[in-house]
Amino acid sequence: MACQVPSRVYATTMKYFEYRLTVTPQDIDDLDHAGNYHYVRWMQQAAIAHSTANGWSPGKYIEMGSGWVVRSHKITYLMPAFEGDSIVIKTWVSNMKPATSLRKYHILNDSGELLAEAETDWAFVNYKKQKPTRIPASVIDCFTVVESE
Secondary structure, three states: OOOOOOOOOOHHHOOOEEEEEEOOHHHEOOOOOEOHHHHHHHHHHHHHHHHHHOOOOHHHHHHHOEEEEEEEEEEEEOOOOOOOOEEEEEEEEEEEOOOEEEEEEEEEEOOOOEEEEEEEEEEEEEOOOOEEOOOOHHHHOOOOEOOOO
């Protein structure tokens, strides 16, 4: 089954998706760098942007009655990010199982220095039943799986 993506979008053939942001004053904690929990927010924003670029916006999942929920996050912080820093979150789908998917992230600064490595284990659930369900082929077909990085 072919992925149904608007013609203006070419992301379905991309292995990696890049999400860009600038660290804001609201992201800064008492240690004068971006607070750890903001990385989780940025990761979720990157995942949603990647899914949307591949034709699966939050609204489309709601229409279908099934979609992704987070099971767990793992983050290894390597260097801090500071106010005004330009950040690139490089993300990709590492595996796609019957009802779960692992997404990985490299969070880099403008100089290309790796600030953090992370991953999110996502479960595909029926929203009404709040139970895992198989990931439809129509979703799977819209993502390239990159098994090693």
